[in-house]
Amino acid sequence: MNILVCISSVPDTTSKINFTDNNTKFDSNGVQFVINPYDEFGLTKAVFLKEENQASITVLTVGDPSVEPILRKALAIGADKAIRINYSPTDSYSTAYQIANHINSSEYDLIIAGKESSDYNNGAVPGMIADMLEIPFINACNGLTLEGNNLKLTREIDGGIENIQTKTPIIIGGQKGLVEESELKIPNMRGIMTARTKPLEVIESSDHTSLTESISFEKPAAKGSCKMIDENNINELVQELHNVAKVI
Amino acid sequence: MSIIVYAESWEGKFRKSTYEAVSYAKNMSEILQQEVKSITVGDISEEELKKLGIYGSSSVESYPNISKSDGKSVAEIIKEHAQNSKFIVFSNTFNAKSIAPRVSAKLKAGIITNIISNLENNNEPVFKRQSFSSKAIEAVKLNTNQGVLSIAPNSFELSEKQLDCKISVNQKTTESDLNIIGKDINKGKISLSEAEVIVSAGRGLKGPENWNMIEELADILGAATACSKPVSDIGWRPHSEHVGQTGKAVAPNLYIAIGISGAIQHLAGVNSSKVMVAINTDPEAPFFKAADYGVVGDAFEVVPKLIEEIKSLRNN
Ligand SMILES: Cc1cc2nc3c(=O)[nH]c(=O)nc-3n(C[C@H](O)[C@H](O)[C@H](O)COP(=O)(O)OP(=O)(O)OC[C@H]3O[C@@H](n4cnc5c(N)ncnc54)[C@H](O)[C@@H]3O)c2cc1C
Numbered sequence: 001m002n003i004l005v006c007i008s009s010v011p012d013t014t015s016k017i018n019f020t021d022n023n024t025k026f027d028s029n030g031v032q033f034v035i036n037p038y039d040e041f042g043l044t045k046a047v048f049l050k051e052e053n054q055a056s057i058t059v060l061t062v063g064d065p066s067v068e069p070i071l072r073k074a075l076a077i078g079a080d081k082a083i084r085i086n087y088s089p090t091d092s093y094s095t096a097y098q099i100a101n102h103i104n105s106s107e108y109d110l111i112i113a114g115k116e117s118s119d120y121n122n123g124a125v126p127g128m129i130a131d132m133l134e135i136p137f138i139n140a141c142n143g144l145t146l147e148g149n150n151l152k153l154t155r156e157i158d159g160g161i162e163n164i165q166t167k168t169p170i171i172i173g174g175q176k177g178l179v180e181e182s183e184l185k186i187p188n189m190r191g192i193m194t195a196r197t198k199p200l201e202v203i204e205s206s207d208h209t210s211l212t213e214s215i216s217f218e219k220p221a222a223k224g225s226c227k228m229i230d231e232n233n234i235n236e237l238v239q240e241l242h243n244v245a246k247v248i
Numbered sequence: 249m250s251i252i253v254y255a256e257s258w259e260g261k262f263r264k265s266t267y268e269a270v271s272y273a274k275n276m277s278e279i280l281q282q283e284v285k286s287i288t289v290g291d292i293s294e295e296e297l298k299k300l301g302i303y304g305s306s307s308v309e310s311y312p313n314i315s316k317s318d319g320k321s322v323a324e325i326i327k328e329h330a331q332n333s334k335f336i337v338f339s340n341t342f343n344a345k346s347i348a349p350r351v352s353a354k355l356k357a358g359i360i361t362n363i364i365s366n367l368e369n370n371n372e373p374v375f376k377r378q379s380f381s382s383k384a385i386e387a388v389k390l391n392t393n394q395g396v397l398s399i400a401p402n403s404f405e406l407s408e409k410q411l412d413c414k415i416s417v418n419q420k421t422t423e424s425d426l427n428i429i430g431k432d433i434n435k436g437k438i439s440l441s442e443a444e445v446i447v448s449a450g451r452g453l454k455g456p457e458n459w460n461m462i463e464e465l466a467d468i469l470g471a472a473t474a475c476s477k478p479v480s481d482i483g484w485r486p487h488s489e490h491v492g493q494t495g496k497a498v499a500p501n502l503y504i505a506i507g508i509s510g511a512i513q514h515l516a517g518v519n520s521s522k523v524m525v526a527i528n529t530d531p532e533a534p535f536f537k538a539a540d541y542g543v544v545g546d547a548f549e550v551v552p553k554l555i556e557e558i559k560s561l562r563n564n
Contacts (some may be wrong), residue, residue: 013493013513017383037494092359093352115345118381118493124359127319127349136425137319139346142487152429156488157342158258158441160433162317164426173345176494181481211358215374216387220519226526226536231545231553237525238557240541245523247502248445248469248558 001055001146001168002106003046006099006113006125007039007074009067013118019217026119026217035070038114042174044185046112047078049146056080058108062098064088068200075195076187082198087205091212092120096128098205103133108169109149115140115173120214126173136170142177251277252329252336255286255300255308256316256343262296265339265401265442267303272399273337274304274409276367280334283307286413287329289314289322294415301413303406310417316343318424323350325420330355330394335367338398341441348398357394362497364403364520381493381516400520401441402499440491443472445502448491448518450476452507452528452547456484461551462506468558474498476508492517507547510535527551 011017011031018027035043046057059074060083061067071082085102089095103111116123123139130137142161143154149168154161156175187195229237241248251273255266273284283306288297291312300308309329314321326347330336336351338344340361352359364385365376372389378400379386440446447466453459459473466473473489480490491498493516503521507528508514515538518524526539527550536542543550 011380013381013516017380019384092349093356096349096353120379120386121381121497122359122361123345124349124352124361127346128353130320131323131350131353137346137350138426139319140342155342157317157431159437159439160431162428163430163432165429166426176487176490211352211356211390211392212360213389213391214386215389217379218385218387220382220385223519223538223540226539226542228536228542228544231543231550234543234550234553234557237541237543237554238561241502241523241525242561245502245540247523248561 001049001053001110002108003049003055003057004103004108004111005039005043005046005057005059005074005079006111007043007059007061007070008036008114008117009033009061009063009070010036010117010119013037023217024215033067033070035073036114036117038116038118038175040184041176041178042112042114042172043074043077043079044183045144045174045178047185048179050078053146058083060085060099060102062087062089062095071200072195073187075198075200076191077185078191080198082200083203084200085203085205087208090208091210092122092124092128093211094208096125096132097207097209099125100129100132101206102203103129110168111171112174113171115175123173126171130171136166137173138164138170139173141172141174144172144178249332249334250283250285251280252326252333253284253286253305254326254336254338254344254347255288255305256339256341257288257290257292260290260292260296262299263442264406265341267406268401268404269337269339269399270300270303270305271406272366272404273335274407276335277304279367279370285309285329287326289316289325297415298413301411302408304409304411305413306411307414307416310415311420312417313419313421315424315428317426317428318422319346319350320425321422322347323354326351327354334394336394336396338396339401340398341401344398348396352396355394355396356392357396358390358392359396359398360388360390361398363397363399378497378520382497382520383516400499402444402501434488438470438472440472440474440489440496440498443498443500445469445471446474446498446500446521447471447504447506448474448476448508449479449506450508451478459485461555465504465551465555468555468562476514505535505539506551508535509533510538
């Protein structure tokens with residue numbers, strides 16, 4: 001079984017987000033980049049599937065050379081091969097297009113992406129890939145078991161869970177539940193050493209049509225100061241919420 | 249030419265998020281001088297379909313034999329109706345996230361999700377959206393003539409238009425590429441993405457057995473319950489309640505945080521709430537920097553008092 005794990009490189013969750021060039025560009029100065037948290041669950045799941053079923057794992061990201069450290073990290077966690085498509089993504093469509101193009105020229109059974117990336121939060125790339133390749137798409141996937149080429153999956157829906165059966169090839173938008181937080185793999189010394197000898201291939205990109213364009217950023221309006229209420233006067237809180245804020 | 253809305257239904261009924269999408273589309277349609285046409289799948293009564301007119305849908309195409317779980321077929325149907333539509337509007341639910349990207353790819357129409365602004369300039373449509381897990385607001389321009397728009401739930405007012413919605417029923421059937429073998433629905437629970445009030449609790453509650461008062465408070469407020477990440481990681485509460493940067497992003501009118509420290513990753517997913525209340529024993533808890541109202545105190549004393557005060561407000 002050939003598994004492709006699509007990962008994106010995002011600012012560490014503790015990062016303060018700032019913008020430069022008159023608020024038109026994300027300011028990566030001083031920001032630590034990590035594997036998108038949703039993708040980490042998918043990557044660990046892929047490693048488990050490999051341990052159980054002799055799968056081969058390719059990790060892929062679309063980006064400029066600055067994203068290679070997260071690919072090396074994924075190799076250290078257990079992927080066999082890494083691919084970087086040399087293109088700085090400008091929107092979901094152009095990113096999906098590059099990935100779909102690569103998948104088309106390869107043979108993957110299971111394509112694992114994250115349900116969204118924690119920087120732009122558009123959550124559109126995996127669904128677009130599904131459509132371009134005409135394969136099933138399971139979004140917000142929080143459980144996956146494999147029997148031959150039959151897959152049993154669960155996905156989160158508004159207010160519950162749906163149980164699904166389908167056949168490969170498929171693409172999922174993964175999240176927690178694929179594996180638990182406590183199961184997430186962290187690179188060990190041996191992994192880091194062998195990662196250095198694993199292949200990292202750079203593929204040139206083609207056709208860069210973007211359907212949308214990010215034009216500027218702003219920070220959410222700063223909150224006014226917090227009104228402190230005495231713990232012995234909870235009636236005041238209720239009156240405030242009812243009469244002033246009018247939210248209860 | 250019309251503006252298309254995907255009118256999502258749950259067990260034959262529409263919810264507020266669907267009406268928000270219709271209202272949003274109607275608002276645009278007045279600028280573009282077009283009509284709003286809804287598309288809906290699943291078995292829905294005529295009486296329920298008519299309700300789409302209240303918020304400005306002039307017509308609805310209903311597909312009773314198609315399941316909303318079949319994202320591929322729903323996307324194909326929307327595409328057929330949307331050939332000449334400038335905008336296709338969704339509310340940003342899980343279901344929409346399975347369909348909207350496919351519609352975008354099929355039509356080669358730019359997709360913008362988590363939208364929090366109305367259409368302003370029709371010649372060069374720019375929409376503001378939540379980005380960087382709500383740490384930033386991003387303005388995005390469409391490079392295409394058509395746009396697939398997914399609006400953030402609980403971010404837009406409903407406005408009543410009282411139109412008579414014309415119903416067409418289509419008996420089309422399709423074959424899904426997914427075989428749905430079962431569903432587990434959290435019965436009677438209010439979904440987090442749509443809740444107007446959320447009562448959320450963290451590690452300060454000490455153990456799962458202490459959630460009774462949280463559920464009681466949520467109950468009397470008609471609120472949904474949520475929790476911080478460690479609480480779901482240790483299994484005190486289900487993962488579906490985890491809010492924050494790596495859980496669900498929520499935007500209720502009122503978010504009450506009880507025994508939650510207010511870590512940056514937690515705040516990222518909740519700071520779009522209109523009003524936030526923090527209850528915490530530690531006066532230095534970071535949550536007090538983000539909250540609108542704060543109570544320094546022990547949750548085990550403050551929450552029961554809060555329940556009593558709300559009950560007496562309700563009784564007056
Ligand atoms: C990659 C990454 C992603 C993350 N994503 C998320 C996320 O999406 N969501 C999220 O929530 N967290 C996330 N976190 C975790 C986050 O950093 C915090 O650790 C977490 O939010 C803390 O949860 P908490 O506030 O419940 O617990 P704690 O930080 O332990 O805080 C408990 C609070 O309760 C108070 N308290 C104690 N006893 C009482 C009492 N009797 N009455 C009232 N108050 C009391 C304490 O003063 C304290 O402020 C993430 C972390 C990482 C590294």
